[in-house]
Amino acid sequence: MSSLLVRNTNVSALLVLLFCFCLKFCSATDTITAAKFITDPETVVSNGGDFKLGFFSPANSTDRYVGIWYAQISEPTVIWVANRNKPLKNSSGILTISEDGDLVVLNGQKEVLWSSNLSSSVVNSSAQLLNSGNLILQGNTTGTMIWESFQHPSDTMLEKMEISTDVRTGKKVQLTSWKSPSDPSIGNFSGGINVGNLPEFFVWNDGNPYWRSGPWNGRVFIGLPNMNYVYLDGFRLVDDKEGTFSCTFSISNKSFRLNYVLNAQGIVDEKYSYNGEDWVVTWSTLETECDVYGRCGAFGSCNSKNSPICSCLWGFEPKNTEEWNRGNWISGCVRRTPLQCERMNNGSERGKEDGFLKLTMMKVPDLADWSSTSEEKCRTQCLEGCSCIAYAYDTGIGCMKWTRSLFDVQKFSTGGADLYVRLAYSEVLATKFRGEDKLGVNMNQVKIQELPLLNLQELASATNNFHQSNKLGEGGFGPVYKGKMSDGQEIAVKRLSRASGQGQEEFMNEVVVISKLQHRNLVRLLGCCVEGEEKMLVYEYMPNKSLDAFLFDSVKPRLLDWRRRFIIIEGIGRGLLYLHRDSRLRIIHRDLKASNILLDEELNPKISDFGMARIFGSNEDQANTKRVVGTYGYMSPEYAMRGQFSEKSDVFSFGVLLLEIVSGRRNINFCDDEQAMSLLGFAWKLWNAENIMALTDPMIREPCFEMEILRCIHVGLLCVQDFAKDRPTVSVVISMLKSETIDLPLPKQPAFTERQIGPDAGSLNNVTVTIVQGR
Numbered sequence: 001m002s003s004l005l006v007r008n009t010n011v012s013a014l015l016v017l018l019f020c021f022c023l024k025f026c027s028a029t030d031t032i033t034a035a036k037f038i039t040d041p042e043t044v045v046s047n048g049g050d051f052k053l054g055f056f057s058p059a060n061s062t063d064r065y066v067g068i069w070y071a072q073i074s075e076p077t078v079i080w081v082a083n084r085n086k087p088l089k090n091s092s093g094i095l096t097i098s099e100d101g102d103l104v105v106l107n108g109q110k111e112v113l114w115s116s117n118l119s120s121s122v123v124n125s126s127a128q129l130l131n132s133g134n135l136i137l138q139g140n141t142t143g144t145m146i147w148e149s150f151q152h153p154s155d156t157m158l159e160k161m162e163i164s165t166d167v168r169t170g171k172k173v174q175l176t177s178w179k180s181p182s183d184p185s186i187g188n189f190s191g192g193i194n195v196g197n198l199p200e201f202f203v204w205n206d207g208n209p210y211w212r213s214g215p216w217n218g219r220v221f222i223g224l225p226n227m228n229y230v231y232l233d234g235f236r237l238v239d240d241k242e243g244t245f246s247c248t249f250s251i252s253n254k255s256f257r258l259n260y261v262l263n264a265q266g267i268v269d270e271k272y273s274y275n276g277e278d279w280v281v282t283w284s285t286l287e288t289e290c291d292v293y294g295r296c297g298a299f300g301s302c303n304s305k306n307s308p309i310c311s312c313l314w315g316f317e318p319k320n321t322e323e324w325n326r327g328n329w330i331s332g333c334v335r336r337t338p339l340q341c342e343r344m345n346n347g348s349e350r351g352k353e354d355g356f357l358k359l360t361m362m363k364v365p366d367l368a369d370w371s372s373t374s375e376e377k378c379r380t381q382c383l384e385g386c387s388c389i390a391y392a393y394d395t396g397i398g399c400m401k402w403t404r405s406l407f408d409v410q411k412f413s414t415g416g417a418d419l420y421v422r423l424a425y426s427e428v429l430a431t432k433f434r435g436e437d438k439l440g441v442n443m444n445q446v447k448i449q450e451l452p453l454l455n456l457q458e459l460a461s462a463t464n465n466f467h468q469s470n471k472l473g474e475g476g477f478g479p480v481y482k483g484k485m486s487d488g489q490e491i492a493v494k495r496l497s498r499a500s501g502q503g504q505e506e507f508m509n510e511v512v513v514i515s516k517l518q519h520r521n522l523v524r525l526l527g528c529c530v531e532g533e534e535k536m537l538v539y540e541y542m543p544n545k546s547l548d549a550f551l552f553d554s555v556k557p558r559l560l561d562w563r564r565r566f567i568i569i570e571g572i573g574r575g576l577l578y579l580h581r582d583s584r585l586r587i588i589h590r591d592l593k594a595s596n597i598l599l600d601e602e603l604n605p606k607i608s609d610f611g612m613a614r615i616f617g618s619n620e621d622q623a624n625t626k627r628v629v630g631t632y633g634y635m636s637p638e639y640a641m642r643g644q645f646s647e648k649s650d651v652f653s654f655g656v657l658l659l660e661i662v663s664g665r666r667n668i669n670f671c672d673d674e675q676a677m678s679l680l681g682f683a684w685k686l687w688n689a690e691n692i693m694a695l696t697d698p699m700i701r702e703p704c705f706e707m708e709i710l711r712c713i714h715v716g717l718l719c720v721q722d723f724a725k726d727r728p729t730v731s732v733v734i735s736m737l738k739s740e741t742i743d744l745p746l747p748k749q750p751a752f753t754e755r756q757i758g759p760d761a762g763s764l765n766n767v768t769v770t771i772v773q774g775r
Contacts, residue, residue: 030047030128030129033140034099037095040092040093040094041055043055049071049072051130051132052129053066054066054067058183060182063089064090064091065083066081066093066114067080067184068133072276073273075278075279077279079259080135082114084185088105088107090108092108093107093108100118103137116147118147124140125140133149156260157175157260160248160249164192164246165193165195165246167244167245176191176262177190177264179264181264189204189262189265190262191262193247197369197370198215198370200215201247203262205266210293211285211291211293213285215364215394215397216237218396219396222363222364223410225363225412227415234248234249234250234252236249256273266286267285267286269283269285270283274641280642291410294366295330296329297330298405299313299334300332303410305413308329310329312333313406314357314427315335318331319334337424338424339386341354354423354425355422355425361411363408363412363416363417366407366408369400369402370398370399371399371401372399379391379420385403388403389422390402390421392417406421453530454536455531456531462491470482472492478495479495480493480494481495490541492539494536495535510525517578517579519574520571520606521578521604521605522575522608523598524540524606539608543601544598546594547595547599548593551661551664552666558699560603562709568603568605571605572592572605572654587610588646589613590639590650594657596608614645633666634656635652636724636751639652644724651719654733655718656679656720658716659679659680659717662696662700662709662713678752684717695713696709711737715736722749
């Protein structure tokens with residue numbers, strides 16, 4: 001009996017100890033009170049498990065800080081630091097609630113190194129780490145929040161955090177950079193909302209402008225050419241009409257983590273992580289030298305694609321020619337010819353009225369005056385006021401006018417706004433002879449010297465004035481017309497549409513890329529036409545139009561027996577191999593699809609449409625872009641979701657195309673099987689069911705070709721595997737297709753088998769997607 005009593009007593013004591021342990025460590029693990037504090041290296045975890053609060057040391061440092069970091073991402077990422085300027089020198093730190101209700105960081109001597117610094121004491125308060133990453137201090141009696149870390153951010157902006165400016169009180173909630181990756185103390189750079197006449201996001205270097213976003217138009221910052229409000233899900237800037245402007249964002253797809261970090265170099269990086277993977281930088285504020293505030297001085301314009309990057313606006317000249325020629329552009333430019341009102345004020349002879357030079361796709365200057373007037377009145381008012389030197393109009397903003405120097409002007413390749421710069425009449429007249437108002441400042445005629453320049457009149461004559469009966473089709477670039485030159489040569493004329501999603505950049509890109517390429521499986525560019533606002537490309541005529549017109553037509557597939565289809569597959573592969581490996585350039589096509597495969601009179605394939613193509617350097621394996629272009633259904637997952645493209649992106653598109661050719665069915669809008677969300681998903685289902693021949697178009701099912709067809713399907717599945725590293729190169733693909741002796745590896749699950757291929761395929765919060773539909 002006594003031994004049993006002893007055992008019961010020991011058990012009771014153990015239960016008491018366990019109960020006491022759980023009081024501190026098992027209950028309310030996301031909360032800190034005066035009684036339940038944490039000491040180094042203890043942590044608390046948010047209720048949903050997304051964030052941790054505790055003690056850490058930065059890289060290459062032994063100093064200890066209290067911070068918040070992501071709990072489920074493999075790469076440690078601190079998003080908030082308490083004692084930034086007063087590190088702990090050892091592991092004696094304590095995070096607790098003080099007697100007056102403040103959240104405090106104490107050292108081993110109980111000295112306060114950091115405090116939430118409440119304006120008045122609060123009895124009985126507690127701090128809770130929310131699953132948003134926000135650390136809040138609240139009164140236990142009232143439940144009222146009395147302090148939050150979101151109102152005192154460090155270098156990171158999280159979802160639902162508000163970066164704000166109160167113009168009445170001057171209070172700002174803004175980001176502040178670390179001094180270095182190993183020192184989280186407050187650095188030189190800060191980032192927040194600058195209101196002025198129009199709200200913009202600024203980065204300051206010791207209080208001086210370092211970068212700016214351009215004004216907010218209700219959907220986007222117009223100085224960020226790749227910002228697309230459709231995909232920046234929930235990003236907004238709000239004016240409460242009482243003097244406070246706040247900027248925030250939210251994400252609908254919770255598999256993604258997205259944040260904005262102001263680093264020690266003054267660059268804001270947009271970073272995302274998918275399902276706990278390492279962070280990927282998808283956009284940065286300083287992508288080029290031109291993004292530095294005022295890089296080219298007053299009345300200077302910056303274009304990162306030009307060399308040198310700075311030039312004076314038309315009608316202006318360097319203020320200090322010697323400095324300008326040395327690359328010291330900050331001195332800026334001055335007007336070459338006085339405006340009419342300036343001449344009148346100086347007693348000079350009155351001349352003809354001033355005019356405006358239209359500059360397209362521009363980052364508008366800083367320090368605009370704003371009014372809600374119409375676009376026409378905006379122009380008239382600027383012309384009538386002697387002090388007005390430029391204007392711009394945006395439907396979401398209204399009228400913007402400038403009366404001071406035009407500062408921080410930049411030329412974009414896409415996006416931006418039309419800027420109208422006021423010039424003397426003689427300067428406006430000169431632009432018309434120069435072609436500046438028609439072609440824009442970036443049309444580099446040198447690039448098209450290798451091609452015949454055809455005039456508009458002869459192309460109009462060849463196409464019967466672009467008559468509808470001569471129209472062959474229409475793509476993302478614009479309509480394509482059949483024509484016959486005076487010597488009898490048949491041509492295809494691709495005419496840039498003003499409503500096209502593509503523009504001058506894609507036009508010049510295609511000219512530069514394809515004019516340097518010669519291969520039997522690439523369409524041949526014969527010449528181009530650039531006159532006024534007309535831009536046209538002239539190709540060899542393909543009498544059988546494009547592959548999709550044959551493949552997906554109800555009658556024409558009968559003309560494509562298996563032998564012809566295999567020849568087409570091989571030809572596309574050879575053309576792609578030439579682009580990737582054998583040409584003097586290394587080209588990634590980025591828009592390989594059935595409508596971009598043209599067929600000559602013998603149904604031989606020719607890859608066309610190089611407006612989206614990119615030239616790779618000899619040492620480049622992949623690249624990133626913020627602007628994803630292409631066609632859903634053919635885009636690889638890493639490209640569609642993260643903007644990463646490489647040779648393997650084209651291999652994915654080729655795999656989709658191969659499966660379409662074998663099956664005679666489109667990947668997009670595939671709906672023959674309720675369980676498979678795409679042609680790729682259907683193929684994968686049949687593969688697993690060992691019934692892959694069921695994928696084959698009934699018109700080509702012949703026993704003598706079965707092994708060759710099966711090999712093609714197998715290769716197609718290898719090309720569309722989810723991860724780029726698993727896909728073969730084009731050279732390997734061609735070897736696999738031609739050799740029956742090569743053992744093929746088993747394919748892994750293709751991408752996009754469990755979701756629709758379309759605008760809702762995954763989260764695209766961090767890229768701008770231009771969908772170029774086929775004809």
